[in-house]
Amino acid sequence: MTGFLAVFHPGTLLLILLGCIVGIIFGAVPGLSGTLAVALCLPFTYSMNSVDSVSVLLALYLGGVSGGLIASVLLRIPGTPGSVATIWDGGKMAENGEPHRALGIGITYSLIGNLFGVFCMAFISPQIASFARKFGPCEYAAVIFFALTLISSLSDGDMLKALISGCAGLIFAMVGVAPMDNVRRFTFGVPDLNSGFALISMMIGFFAITEVVSGAVDARKGNVQKAALAGRIKGLGFTLREFAAQIWNTILACVVGLGIGILPGIGASSANIIAYVTCKSASRHPERYGTGSMDGIIASEASNNACCGGTLIPLISLGIPGDACTAILLGGLMIHGVVPGPQMFQNNGDLINAMIAAMIVASILIFLLQIGATRFFVRMLSLPKNILLSIVACLCVVGAFTNNSRIFDVYSILLFGFIGFLFRKLKIPAAPFMLGFVLENYFETYFRRAIATYAGDLTIFFTRPISAVFIIVGIASMIWRLARSVRGGKAPVSRRD
């Protein structure tokens, strides 16, 4: 309990507040992210005590993930890779003239997702960690394979195009040094290509640059977004009845987000898309998704925030970071002599309690800050589109450059911007490309590791029960959908750019 109460010291609370504000700003600006905020602020925490240090880093992390929804809703440009799926319904709802409602729903369900993640981290962390320990490379490869088969559900009616988009994403992610043997692939002698394309550059190019270039036509016509003219709505943007109707959807999104978070490396960038697809598939009204529905915003926002708690479970239970941000957090903890792992519960129980308290406080502060600033965020839309989109494009270029301080990332956003625009014109969905791009490296690493471990024996994926279930279900669902698509039957349709 001492650790829990330590967070309520005024100085610590102030640090958490600052962390939340900076995190939200980094999350909201396309190209910047919570990971970058945590990395930049890490040196400032060296001189702090362990509770203050971990509290401010967690506030930055949560703020960065939650802040991503602002740009996704208002500009239809993901603030972070974790809020891509928020565009499909949040952006659409804002476009339909309800930006306050979209933000209200997103902010509230971000809080719910965060609290769900913290709850699981606090109470069932050791149990989840011991289950996760049963996962070897076969199981990880099978789970990621299953996630990849969800690409078939990300179509806007034509599944073949979705699969082509997913394959293109997989191929672009292969550029650079290959996993396992470090062989260079598709680098064509260009040194910058050795490290491949950065996820941030791909995301900015595919979504932001495409949006800016496409928006140029509307802006020139003088089209004003309806959102800017809409009035303010009461409360959080939804009724108690709507809240009750979304309980199942919320639980499913949170569980998927948490589960993806526990898998090392993948994180919120794919959790939101996978949760969106899962919730859509499980919904009685899949046709609502992509039309500006509450369901889609919840699926994306509850999952990416629940993922934060998920990524911390392997960190504190096993000493394995769940994503890039928690890898930096691991460094922050080790600087203060804390070694995450199975012994942390015995040796640093107070610090774990402090982490839980800091996450609860940060989640509530983020909720209050964002709800309080909703009106200000929406007012941004009243700016003339030519000014707003030009500034956004400039920030995107800065975000891509500052990610690694290399000009190659700026050129990359142009390449992906062109591809994104081409996809839009050819009516090829962008989401499968993103999912393929994010998951390729993890899939190939675990797949090849599994094959190498079992001397090239492919049957191992079918003799181990967990991997067999994921692979069979994945293949069966994909074949079924592919057959329907080729025969001309329609997959559940949603309108999505």
Added chain:
Amino acid sequence: MKKQAKIDILSAVLAIVFGAAVYFFSGSIVLRKKGGDIGSAFMPQLIAGLMIFLGLLLLIKTVAAIRRHPSPEEAEKTTSGEWVPVLSSFINLIVYSLLFRPAGFLISSFIYLVAQMVIMSPRDKLGAKSVGLWTLIAALTSAAVYLIFTKAFTLPLPSGIFG
């Protein structure tokens, strides 16, 4: 031929050509197989093959649909004027990225912002007064972003001729 069918055929052809190119270039990937490892060329070749297969499926499906439901030639409804802001925006971005390092963030961003605001503005709002306002906004934005990133966030941005 319907516009959608044309789009689908173009998509299929691009997928086949891209898949074939990837398959061709993956032939030059060095193989360092150890034990049961499949090597680094396996995955690109598999995905490239899959992409060609999917492209062919899309092509066959589209051609079959055209044969089943032949429709009269549709008049092109593209408004050529719409391509001007799109192309101009791309060119402006290319120039921005090329100037970003040699000219520095402040100058390149200022030029980009003014040019982009002009490209995106409605023709009837283009005037000396509005261009003057956009110039001021561009200068203030560039300076503010530069100061925030370099001083507050301590993230380096190219200083160019000021460096």
